Amino acid sequence: MDKLLEMKGISKSFYGTQALKDVNIKIEPGEIQAVCGENGAGKSTLMNIMTGILQPNEGEIIFEGEKLTNLDPRTAQEKGISIVHQELSLCPEVSVAENIFMGRVPEKKRGMVNFKEMRKEAEKVLKRLNLDIDVKQPLGKLGISEQQMVEIAKALSINAKILILDEPTSSLTESESQILFDNLLRLKKEGIAIFFISHRLKEIFQICDSFTVLRDGVHVGDGRVADVDPDDIVRMMVGRELDQAYPDKGTEVGQNILTVENISRKDEFENISFEVNEKEIVGLFGLIGAGRSEAMQTVFGINQPDSGKIKLFDKDITANNTRENIDQGLIYITEDRKEQGLFLDMDLNANVVAADLEQVSENSLVKKKKVKDIGGKFVDIMNTKYASLDQPVKSLSGGNQQKVLLAKWLAVDPRVLILDEPTRGIDVGAKFEIHTTLRELSNNGHAVMFISSELPEILGLSDRILIMHQGKLVGELDADTATEEEVMMYASGRKNDFEN
């Protein structure tokens, strides 16, 4: 079959850092190709060059046999190369149809919008995705997965021949992902080529035909998915053998530290009770919407429970606010590092000391030297890669941002750590390092509890597993003997050990 797109010898550097070096990639019509690599491997840079957002320093782009030079985003789109970003880039207040035709609204006489035509066309393109929704309603009324479909529909309506999906499943549930995959296969049949960027190897093996692996800006491998197994791809991504996927489990359980008794919050969760002990990692599993984050944020003091009791070292802390809990050693590390975790425009030091200005202050004055000492110490403990402690956190890769977030919380010297999706959207290497850190903390006598939507992580890292379904705790399992299927039975509501 003919190649649809070929990029040859692409190189790109930013301020002396080589982001891409002599990279080759090609795709055929109707091919779904995975682009794999750790964060910072150059995937985004490559996709930005393909869509004309960045210009390469060297190399050429050949699309349908034609060499494209000085590609800009508009031309790329008109040629049929479209990207669906990880963070959706649509207008929630505007109608679905207008979102699809943003910037290309069909007109009547004298510049008036031809709504009838626009709605008809919008419905037509949504039908290709098997989506039957009212195109007049504001986009924001739709769920995340439907919004994503609208974004794909938008690309299709510009006559996309190549569709780039950047981490499309990161905010979707399992069943929503399945609907997305069905649609991708439908588009594949229409002859549309798809670049699929994902950290989830399982998905790559489920849906992709071929793969390209980048590491540190260099093309390290490509081929047919059918010819390799997941370990091969991981090896190419990290460039070393992963001796084991998870650190050793804990051997003993210490004394009880955190006790939660029957806490409830209206419309969020009901009668949640659990304990977390020293030297133990407890994994909390549940599907999106099970109320996991809400329950944990309440334990941390972001909200107060309507009823129930929370005890730390046998002391009632139910009425505590977050400040009091932090000072007593109970912390919560958010799943949303960009919105709730980090001060992206501020430097590494300022971020690390944010949760405890007290320890870097004397007589209510912040001491710059202490800020530097603490900041440097904890980002190094987390093995964060950075150029300078003065650089803004937003200039770091996702995995390193996550490490700064952890550094910030280790700096307050916590006893009980509650982590919400601590490794979401970060690469295999950083993930392993974070798992190792958590296990070390636990072995040193800390109590660790974490929320995760990834079954392998729940089974691999936890000593004990709690499962929530629709706001209720439905199961507790020993991680040594639990299986993925068993955990899923509870999470989907088919099994419940605590029902009266």
Next chain:
Amino acid sequence: MENTQNSSVLKKLFGLREASLALIIIVFAALLSFMAPGFLSTYNINTTLIGLSMDGILAVGMTLVLVVGGIDLSVGSVMAFANVLAGMTMVTLGLNIWLSVLISMVLSVLIGFSISQFITKIKLSPFITTLSMMSIGRGLAYIITKGSPVSIGQISETFDFIGGGKTFGIPNPGLILILLVIVMDFLMRNSKTFRKIYYVGSNEEAAKFSGINVNKTKIMVYILCSSLAGFAGILNLARFGVATPTVGTGAELRAIAGAVIGGASLTGGEGTVLGAFLGIILVGLVNNALVLLGVSVYWQQLVVGLVLLSAVIIDMKVHGSK
């Protein structure tokens, strides 16, 4: 290694808003002293300093509000309200001047407190809240004076001295501004409490999740801003001896301009008191230049607008290339 360190020091210095602003001010003043011989006269310097001191005090408060991610459009009106309240309680009720000043300050604090309550509790946007308060404050000032200025006469030598006297040859309002800038700049850079303003302005949610009391920080900031506005109003009364309901008209925009020229970001998290002070000086110098060069006063607002635009564009280019 050494090379990169050198260049980073250079970059830091040039990247520093205050340093480049100070440089612009010095060059501008030097040029002006050649073009307009009257510029360096003690009289001109003192009048310019007095002229910008009220705006400067407002700009200090405005910086705090901008850094926390808000805005306060009511400062000019609060200034007028405090100004006429102190004057009229003295004239019509015959209160002791210091008691009048105290009442005026207490009410300024209360205005700041109520603004902060609308913003933190009812979750109104700072823009709408303070736009309303801008109208309410100005309205009160007109109601209290029935619209016309009222002279308070010679009431207290100390009060007159604060507004009209000099210390070490510097007019007192200017001296007060300089002291205020030194103290507030120090606090904004070093105080544990004031550093929280930057965290809240940079990312409110993250601040909340880091155990920073976001509402408390905002309440403090809005109270400080209104108090400083009230204080500027009283200082104006001490200076001119007239309770004037129109005082501070448009001052909120000059204060915002000064703070933004000085590096404050309208999206929060950035800005320094020293920068705002230099920004106000630059605006004051430009106005002074227009007067000395015989340009009609009607041009002043236009030119200030152009200075603001250029400052923001230059800043975008410098920051954007980072």
